[in-house]
Each structure stands twice: as C-alpha cells, then as structure tokens.
Amino acid sequence: MAEAPGSDEEPAGTSGWVPQGARGSLTRNAPLAKLVWFKSGGAADWLFEPADIEDLTSFLSALEPGTPVMALGLGSNLIIRDGGVPGVVVRLGKPFAGVEVKRDCVIECGGGAPGILVASQARDAGIAGLEFLRGIPGTVGGFVRMNGGAYGREVADVLIDCDVVLPDGNSINLPVSDLDYTYRHSRLPEGAIVVSARFQGTKGDPAEIGAEMDRIAEARENSQPLRTKTGGSTFKNPPPESSGGQKAWQLVDAAGCRGLKKGDAQVSEKHANFLINTGDATSGDIEGLGEEVRRRVSEATGVALEWEIQRVGRP
Numbered sequence: 538m539a540e541a542p543g544s545d546e547e548p549a550g551t552s553g554w555v556p557q558g559a560r561g562s563l564t565r566n567a568p569l570a571k572l573v574w575f576k577s578g579g580a581a582d583w584l585f586e587p588a589d590i591e592d593l594t595s596f597l598s599a600l601e602p603g604t605p606v607m608a609l610g611l612g613s614n615l616i617i618r619d620g621g622v623p624g625v626v627v628r629l630g631k632p633f634a635g636v637e638v639k640r641d642c643v644i645e646c647g648g649g650a651p652g653i654l655v656a657s658q659a660r661d662a663g664i665a666g667l668e669f670l671r672g673i674p675g676t677v678g679g680f681v682r683m684n685g686g687a688y689g690r691e692v693a694d695v696l697i698d699c700d701v702v703l704p705d706g707n708s709i710n711l712p713v714s715d716l717d718y719t720y721r722h723s724r725l726p727e728g729a730i731v732v733s734a735r736f737q738g739t740k741g742d743p744a745e746i747g748a749e750m751d752r753i754a755e756a757r758e759n760s761q762p763l764r765t766k767t768g769g770s771t772f773k774n775p776p777p778e779s780s781g782g783q784k785a786w787q788l789v790d791a792a793g794c795r796g797l798k799k800g801d802a803q804v805s806e807k808h809a810n811f812l813i814n815t816g817d818a819t820s821g822d823i824e825g826l827g828e829e830v831r832r833r834v835s836e837a838t839g840v841a842l843e844w845e846i847q848r849v850g851r852p
Contacts, residue, residue, distance in 0.1 A: 665741025
C-alpha cells in the first residue's frame with residue numbers, strides 16, 4: 538500500500554486531507570486512463586481500493602469533511618477529463634464482486650460485480666428476468682446509480698434494495714422506492730457508493746435464459762463497436778414527444794454526424810450513438826466531439842440531446 542502523507546505533506550492539487558492506515562491500496566496522483574474504456578483522461582488525486590467494507594467505511598469516516606468522493610466501476614460509460622479527478626476515487630475490486638443466490642429467486646451482488654457475472658449466475662440458478670444485465674457493460678454499483686438498462690428492461694424493474702456507504706462513512710440501506718428512478722437517473726446521494734444490491738427474478742429454464750443471453754450478446758456484437766476504445770451509449774434517447782419517436786442514433790444520423798471526427802475522436806460508423814477513440818484522443822477531444830454532435834443535432838432537428846455518458850473531473 539502506498540503511504541498517505543499527513544496534511545502538512547499534501548501534494549499540490551489534492552483536495553482534502555487523506556487518512557493513513559487503510560488496509561487496501563491507496564495511491565496518490567493515480568492515472569485513470571488505463572481504468573476506463575476510452576483510455577483517456579487524467580489522474581485521481583487519490584485512488585483507494587478498499588480491502589473490505591470495514592476498510593471502506595473507516596477510511597471514508599476519517600476523511601476531511603467535504604473531500605470529494607467518486608466511485609469507479611469498469612469505466613465503461615465515463616469520460617475522465619484531462620485535468621484529473623479531485624479528492625478520492627474509490628474502486629471496488631474483487632472483495633466487492635461476489636454474487637450469491639438467495640431464496641425466492643433473489644440474487645445478492647456486490648457493488649463491484651459485473652453485469653455479465655450477475656446474469657450468468659442467475660442463469661445457472663434458473664432465475665429469469667435478469668438476462669438484460671448481460672447487455673450492460675458495467676458493475677452493479679454503476680448501473681444501480683444510473684438505472685442502467687438494455688433490451689427493454691432496466692434496473693428499476695428488478696432492484697429490491699441496495700446497501701450504500703455515504704462519503705462520510707455512514708452506511709444506509711435504500712429500497713428501490715427511495716431512489717425515485719427515472720430514465721438513466723436516480724436520487725442516489727452524490728458521492729454515495731453502492732456496495733451491494735439485491736435483485737428479484739422469477740423461476741425460469743436455464744437453457745431458455747442462456748439462449749436469451751446469447752441473443753443479447755450477438756445483438757450487441759453486431760450493432761455496437763465493442764472492440765474499440767469507446768464509452769457505450771453517448772446520449773440518452775429523448776422523450777418520444779420531443780423527437781417524433783426517433784432514438785438518439787437516428788437524430789445523430791439525421792444531422793449528418795456519423796463518422797464525424799475531432800482529432801482521434803470519432804462518431805462510430807457502426808453505431809452513431811457511440812463515440813470512439815481511434816488512437817490517442819484526449820478526453821477533451823471526445824467531449825468536444827460530443828458537444829459538436831449535440832449542437833448539430835439541435836440545429837438540424839430541434840432536439841437537445843442529453844449526455845448519457847458521465848463526464849467527471851477537471852477540464
């Protein structure tokens with residue numbers, strides 16, 4: 538574990554005093570580009586990978602009040618800006634990636650568990666209704682926060698409750714009703730870290746569940762630029778009443794943006810609602826390209842696209 542200095546040794550650019558004594562990995566000025574799908578962006582003032590839930594809560598409770606805290610999962614739907622991320626980035630690793638089958642078709646998952654693992658465990662247990670998680674390229678913590686969804690279903694349809702650690706180290710349990718889910722949005726408190734969640738499925742046939750998961754995997758492979766440096770769906774699909782029923786990718790196409798470039802950032806030719814890093818694009822290039830797409834779509838169609846990708850950190 539990297540040693541954390543006292544407040545009198547705080548490095549330039551660091552937000553808040555960071556406590557010593559954590560059992561997990563604690564790194565200052567930690568590069569984040571390698572941890573996100575776009576492979577771009579700056580460093581975290583501090584990157585903390587806790588050893589377990591007790592390590593996480595004690596670390597956060599000892600932070601200087603007001604220190605920014607951000608959870609990082611697989612980095613699949615995220616732009617880390619080039620100036621880096623202030624405060625502490627918390628990355629939940631293997632200790633938080635467990636998946637356990639409970640009674641009555643309930644699946645309990647750690648906040649760091651990937652969606653594909655949750656769906657696979659449910660399949661093996663004959664639990665249906667969670668197949669769509671196979672199509673969400675992220676971890677439980679991320680898609681609980683964002684009400685992640687794919688192929689006609691979303692987290693709000695299956696979540697029972699979640700356990701959350703707040704930036705001050707306090708733990709709370711939130712039932713799904715408290716999250717006030719809407720499309721790709723929840724009322725989860727800022728800086729809160731989802732450490733576990735429970736999902737409700739139904740009894741099903743493992744072979745049929747597996748076939749549906751295979752269908753989802755094939756559909757993603759055929760329609761999305763999965764083998765590139767990308768960030769997943771860039772913009773939210775707008776309400777049908779404002780877009781005439783057109784989805785985000787159709788509006789991007791209508792504005793002539795498919796294939797549009799800014800430096801090494803490009804609108805994917807394969808799926809117009811995906812941005813890709815074709816080489817050494819900066820996060821500024823990627824975000825700037827997205828803003829140019831929004832501008833052109835607004836001019837061409839009158840629809841103001843909203844970002845689905847999260848953009849964090851200093852410009």
